[in-house]
Amino acid sequence: MSVSEMFINLQGVLTVDQDIREDIRKVVQTLEQTAREILTVLQGVHQGSGFQDIPKKCQKAREHFGTVRTQLASLKIKFPADQYYRFHEHWRFVLQRLVFLAAFVVYLETETLVTREAVTEILGIEAERERGFHLDIEDYLSGVLTLASELSRLAVNSVTAGDYSRPLRISAFINELDSGFRLLNLKNDSLRKRYDGLKYDVKKIEEVVYDLSIRGLNKEATDGAGGEK
Amino acid sequence: MSVSEMFINLQGVLTVDQDIREDIRKVVQTLEQTAREILTVLQGVHQGSGFQDIPKKCQKAREHFGTVRTQLASLKIKFPADQYYRFHEHWRFVLQRLVFLAAFVVYLETETLVTREAVTEILGIEAERERGFHLDIEDYLSGVLTLASELSRLAVNSVTAGDYSRPLRISAFINELDSGFRLLNLKNDSLRKRYDGLKYDVKKIEEVVYDLSIRGLNKEATDGAGGEK
Amino acid sequence: MSVSEMFINLQGVLTVDQDIREDIRKVVQTLEQTAREILTVLQGVHQGSGFQDIPKKCQKAREHFGTVRTQLASLKIKFPADQYYRFHEHWRFVLQRLVFLAAFVVYLETETLVTREAVTEILGIEAERERGFHLDIEDYLSGVLTLASELSRLAVNSVTAGDYSRPLRISAFINELDSGFRLLNLKNDSLRKRYDGLKYDVKKIEEVVYDLSIRGLNKEATDGAGGEK
Amino acid sequence: MSVSEMFINLQGVLTVDQDIREDIRKVVQTLEQTAREILTVLQGVHQGSGFQDIPKKCQKAREHFGTVRTQLASLKIKFPADQYYRFHEHWRFVLQRLVFLAAFVVYLETETLVTREAVTEILGIEAERERGFHLDIEDYLSGVLTLASELSRLAVNSVTAGDYSRPLRISAFINELDSGFRLLNLKNDSLRKRYDGLKYDVKKIEEVVYDLSIRGLNKEATDGAGGEK
Amino acid sequence: MSVSEMFINLQGVLTVDQDIREDIRKVVQTLEQTAREILTVLQGVHQGSGFQDIPKKCQKAREHFGTVRTQLASLKIKFPADQYYRFHEHWRFVLQRLVFLAAFVVYLETETLVTREAVTEILGIEAERERGFHLDIEDYLSGVLTLASELSRLAVNSVTAGDYSRPLRISAFINELDSGFRLLNLKNDSLRKRYDGLKYDVKKIEEVVYDLSIRGLNKEATDGAGGEK
Amino acid sequence: MSVSEMFINLQGVLTVDQDIREDIRKVVQTLEQTAREILTVLQGVHQGSGFQDIPKKCQKAREHFGTVRTQLASLKIKFPADQYYRFHEHWRFVLQRLVFLAAFVVYLETETLVTREAVTEILGIEAERERGFHLDIEDYLSGVLTLASELSRLAVNSVTAGDYSRPLRISAFINELDSGFRLLNLKNDSLRKRYDGLKYDVKKIEEVVYDLSIRGLNKEATDGAGGEK
Amino acid sequence: GHRREDKDSINSSSAVIMAFKSFQLELDTRHDKYERLVKLSRDITIESKRTIFLLHRITSAPSGEEILIESEAKLDVVRQKIKQVAQELMGEDMNQFHRAISPGLQEYVEAVSFQYFIKTRTLISLEEINKQLIFAAEDKEEEETKLPASDCLSKQSLTWSLKVTPVDYLLGVADLTGELMRMCINSVGNGDIDTPFELSQFLRQIYDGFSYIGNTGPYEVSKKLYTLKQSLAKVENACYTLKVRGSEIPKHMLADVFSTKTEIIEQEDGLS
Amino acid sequence: GHRREDKDSINSSSAVIMAFKSFQLELDTRHDKYERLVKLSRDITIESKRTIFLLHRITSAPSGEEILIESEAKLDVVRQKIKQVAQELMGEDMNQFHRAISPGLQEYVEAVSFQYFIKTRTLISLEEINKQLIFAAEDKEEEETKLPASDCLSKQSLTWSLKVTPVDYLLGVADLTGELMRMCINSVGNGDIDTPFELSQFLRQIYDGFSYIGNTGPYEVSKKLYTLKQSLAKVENACYTLKVRGSEIPKHMLADVFSTKTEIIEQEDGLS
Numbered sequence A, B, C, D, E, F: 001m002s003v004s005e006m007f008i009n010l011q012g013v014l015t016v017d018q019d020i021r022e023d024i025r026k027v028v029q030t031l032e033q034t035a036r037e038i039l040t041v042l043q044g045v046h047q048g049s050g051f052q053d054i055p056k057k058c059q060k061a062r063e064h065f066g067t068v069r070t071q072l073a074s075l076k077i078k079f080p081a082d083q084y085y086r087f088h089e090h091w092r093f094v095l096q097r098l099v100f101l102a103a104f105v106v107y108l109e110t111e112t113l114v115t116r117e118a119v120t121e122i123l124g125i126e127a128e129r130e131r132g133f134h135l136d137i138e139d140y141l142s143g144v145l146t147l148a149s150e151l152s153r154l155a156v157n158s159v160t161a162g163d164y165s166r167p168l169r170i171s172a173f174i175n176e177l178d179s180g181f182r183l184l185n186l187k188n189d190s191l192r193k194r195y196d197g198l199k200y201d202v203k204k205i206e207e208v209v210y211d212l213s214i215r216g217l218n219k220e221a222t223d224g225a226g227g228e229k
Numbered sequence G, H: 001g002h003r004r005e006d007k008d009s010i011n012s013s014s015a016v017i018m019a020f021k022s023f024q025l026e027l028d029t030r031h032d033k034y035e036r037l038v039k040l041s042r043d044i045t046i047e048s049k050r051t052i053f054l055l056h057r058i059t060s061a062p063s064g065e066e067i068l069i070e071s072e073a074k075l076d077v078v079r080q081k082i083k084q085v086a087q088e089l090m091g092e093d094m095n096q097f098h099r100a101i102s103p104g105l106q107e108y109v110e111a112v113s114f115q116y117f118i119k120t121r122t123l124i125s126l127e128e129i130n131k132q133l134i135f136a137a138e139d140k141e142e143e144e145t146k147l148p149a150s151d152c153l154s155k156q157s158l159t160w161s162l163k164v165t166p167v168d169y170l171l172g173v174a175d176l177t178g179e180l181m182r183m184c185i186n187s188v189g190n191g192d193i194d195t196p197f198e199l200s201q202f203l204r205q206i207y208d209g210f211s212y213i214g215n216t217g218p219y220e221v222s223k224k225l226y227t228l229k230q231s232l233a234k235v236e237n238a239c240y241t242l243k244v245r246g247s248e249i250p251k252h253m254l255a256d257v258f259s260t261k262t263e264i265i266e267q268e269d270g271l272s
Ligand SMILES: [Mn+2]
Pocket: G110, G175, G176, G178, G179
């Protein structure tokens, strides 16, 4: 085989690779668009008026997740299944975003932490790496950290909207998360850095609870909460 | 499952990952050591006296490649086969180096470009991605570019050693390589950058050939070359 | 001695150094693990229910410090005693963390500032540099600053838990710390930067005390405190 | 002991440390001044006219090294002997510079590589770490790499000055150095980076030798060299 | 003049410059020390018991300003009088600190804003740039901003100490300052950044006043205030 | 129009913009492919055997320029005609490359510098900005500089191929170019940097001419040249 | 040098040299224009910034109306500078000089949208901004200086205009949020409890808008998202504080509080 | 906001407010001056750069003398700008505005020292440079506009001057070496074999000077050492090549070579 024949072959391989990347990029763009739309829906909960419609907003977000599933289904056939990590960087960011959005919906609905398995179900992907397009554990954790920071914001806005019980529940939830993360031995990487931010969320919510406590509003909250929930 | 149980599970996964990386790092270090030894053997060809022993040096290098094969065999069982690209960064650099060394040996032996398949044979790894631990095409190309730059140095030193025909042959070889690379459509990445260096190697060799020509030494070379080859 | 013999000798020295670092890194990892466990134990004091069990939590933390002592004992024999500062960076961070944890325990037990000597005793290391593996003064101070920030958080959570006297005591303690630090002439380095954060802790606690005062809750606190203390 | 007493004590320790650093800085400044003067003397060899006076220049440099010894003697008593690595950063740079200068002088005098022991003798410091103020191995290697790059410049200027034999000897010397460094397993740090630069020095000198060879000037050089040396 | 003579001259100029800077740095360190001592004196006003002794504390601070004047007198002769801005950075920070301290004393004494002229008198420096070592307007303003933030803290602590009238007076004072600062067009520099902080001081005091108002404590305050002043 | 409507509109604008860029990128890729093909055709002239076929190679290159014209025609309709400089970066590089290739063909054909107008004709674009898709002057100049560097290489290879007159003609040509470029006042940008390279091309050719001169080969050349052209 | 004369022989009137002489002229003209635009952009930036400072004085001034009028005058001055920019760009491709003028235009967007918000409590649109950047020749002289240069132009062309790009608009609006945050904190400090809630509503809309755009815009826009989020958090926290502290107020005191406050301040004024 | 009136009551003629009004004036004046100086600095930079380009044309021009005269005229224009800077800085502490004018002054040092080297083959001293930056009032008008503003000044004060700082001088000279390197390569390309050796000698002196200063100067100076070393290496390599190729020339051909060269080029000129 001459050198030029060799290189023609090699170019063939490179072309396949470039086409795959191009295809992935396109699907990822549509995923990002859907993610942004879900975000816009869910950001409504921070508005004073948004507190009544939480179920409706979750409902709407869930519908968008239907689209996400279709788009992810389309993504996973764009490349050979065993090359997940070869192209990982392309969808990593949007997948973290989607984990956050799914976790946010689940939290708003049930005030629990979505499990990794549950997220994969919502996204229509595999729970186990061996079975195909799955969710990398670090991406799952990254999405969960984003949830913590969103909830600390929600605690603040809940008070503004006159809901004094929600911050108490958020506080308990985030404390649990914090304990969970303390069980992990994270490398010195971006996830570790993001985790360092969690303590600010914890502190912020503790201060909200404090503000309510000192004014006796937490009692008001728990008194009423019984009925509300 | 409680949050803390969830995180204990997650930590289990993280630990496995960290252990794998640690194992890989260790094998890669031994590979780097062997690569340095092969390099030392082959560097001898640049010295005046080294031109006679080329076959012997190649022979010795080939022996070291036996060690490489053992080490790579040990590397490939350190992680699940379908996660090649997850840990790719760890061995990428040393693999490119080994490709260069194999290509250098083959060039010295036969003055031809080693094929991707031949390299994988020398290294004892797979030619096809589907079959297991393989050689990424970009790593192959990167190693070949290192060869080009080594050969431009060899051309210079050949003249010093009084061998006026080798530069002419190297010139032809590198021109072929350059044409080959021009067939490729490279992305704007590190490979592209390294390819941009090739033109300096081409130019350097052309200047060596020019220096021989204007002094009539190229004729001397080809006259003798007939007999030599 | 030939150049190559010289370099073989040099490589011997380098190898020793690299092995030491590897060993140190491993012990430091176990220390980090223990530190995280102590932290988890002590974090409980921030929770409402945690205020009763402070002595028990301190007890438990003290037990973990036994492990720390063993691990540090193992660390100090990994390298020649007079090269403490050569490898300082490796354990610096975890040592600051452990100082903080020891200081936290001591504060919870006696509401006093742990001395440098006392910390070294808790950690099982030397108080004097001359005598071996010791505690760098800046690492001690850094740990103390972490304590200040933890206490400002504790003040907030005390109020939430209905303990109105603790913030007053914390306020007095931190004011003393602040005066202490004002006696120091710190360089423009990371310690100085961390010290600049102390004023926010001071301010935060003053605001907590203010909140109690304006609502007359501080009197309630000191009334009761008389009996409590 | 009250908190403020504790901090007064601590400030005492800090002051000692700061004074030591101030003292070290001052001596290091005088060392840098002497180093710059030695450099100015030695840079004369690059001037066309400077080739005759090499012995005189070396002589003059050697005198300056007397000053260096006095200054280093003054430096080593500025701090406790076992805290070498605590203050290492302060003199690291100038020590590397002095190693280079000593190695340059020795090369100009005898065309050999100065050993680590010989350097410490020239500088009047210890060869063994255990015995006191010594020379860190990485600082030695760093100085040697600077020599390589200075010699590649010297090779060029030798030709300009009409000395065709020196480049050949420099080439042999640097090749030996290069082989030596290839025996080392360097970490991915600044020394490794500087070592990567060595190959450019090797290449540069090979090209000089090539230029001489192709014009037959190397023969002229070695013919004459017999008499010259 | 030869090139080397020119550079020797230049090096001389640079050395002189460095010596000046070294001298300045030393004086500035003593100034920082004195500033820290004044601060320690004045910090007492934040403590409950400190409210009675304000005049005595101010007296003591004024004595320290005697030292400051001596130190500044020594500073101003360290460099050519017309090169104030050449070395400005060295004392800029401590001068801002001293302005703050002087302004704090004056405020505590008379509850008025110290004028720029008055500060220069307290510090024993010139009011006009043309006349010598003076006070840059931005440094004056920066010191004043520190005062505002200190006063907002004082307002909080006054309430804790049971003084309900002081916050109202501080409120009026800071409001006037705020109106003043709004007249300025600041560049995007550190002063602008510090000015942005003023809003938060104003806000904080507004909240204190509000807290007093809704509890009717402000009336109590103004009733008593007439007599107090 | 509500804020959210406004942002939806803006997002629409951005999407259109991105689509345009995507379209442009695709056409530019095809242009790069064609440019690479033309280059491959023309590279032949550097080979010994290539000197006879220059007219044929130029002919073949000219055919490829037909494709270029079609592709550029397709490019220019991808975006609003008056926004050339908005998307300039996308095609800047390939256009400079095409200018070089056109200039190379014209030089090989007539040994003259292609004018800016002539290049635009070859590329099928406008000469005047006002009339549409045109050639920016800096891109033209950049392409011309690439030509200079290619010709200095050609001069070297001409000698190797035994053509001693071409280097002399190239020398005159590049000298004129150099005189032209010296008239320009360039900013510190990439064009300036590339222009700095021209000096080395001039130097290289000067060296070739010198080499010919001292061997009397230039006379041989000019004697024969009359007949050849 | 003894060989210098060799190359002097190049004919200085050769076609190549003639061409390069024209290139010199073309490049110098372009660079000079760029430089003039950079200077204009700096002027625009400074005056816009000063307008923003002026507008922040509204809460403390006796009458907001006066300041609005003054700010309008200042913005008119800025627009005169932009007109000069537009004149420089007449017949040019504005994108070619975009980097020179972009910082100034962004700052102008910030200033003009801040003023607009204060007046209308809504976000000025890009179209509205661009409408104000159409300039007619103002006096005879301008018309005359223009006519000879391009006498084929119709009457209608006696205007210059400049279009702010969507991206510059977005970047200006992103910076606006910083000013709105400042205004919010100022308001709280001034005892104005309505404005903060209005501002938080408005800022949230802008934040949602930027989130919607996300990373589809250029990098500079995404880069501002973080600061924007910080500003929003500050405003939301301010509203939170207002709400929390408001929760303590006994309803019957509501009117009382403010009248008392006024008294105190008047009294203090008497003292100072 | 319904409580806005509260704070409006602050007396706008209070001492504090009056003081801040004067601060506003003072700061605005300072910033405006700074801005004018930045603009002047940009002008100085551009014109200095163009002077350098002009000087590089010497090797290819028919007569160096003409270009030297032209460059002198260009530098005079630059100095007029520097005079304006000096006028702005009259009675000010120049160091206060140093950052605004430093880039321009460095570029001027580069240009003037380049011209000086070409004329004298030596390095211009800082003193020499500063001597050229003492300006007298040039015409009646300038004298008059100056007099009323400061009529207490003596006749002698009718000059403005500006002193380049040693650091700016060093930074300018460091950049000069880049231009000298270009000149060296140009010379080789033009067949001038003396200039490169002169330049290498000169550059080595400057390099040795900078080595001697080492890191005792400010960071900006140390930072340029690397580039300086690169430039020196390029010049030394050029000299090396000249020497090596010169070694091949048969002694008897020496005269022959250059005359032949000239012939060829003349011939070529006829063709083009
Ligand atoms: Mn702004």
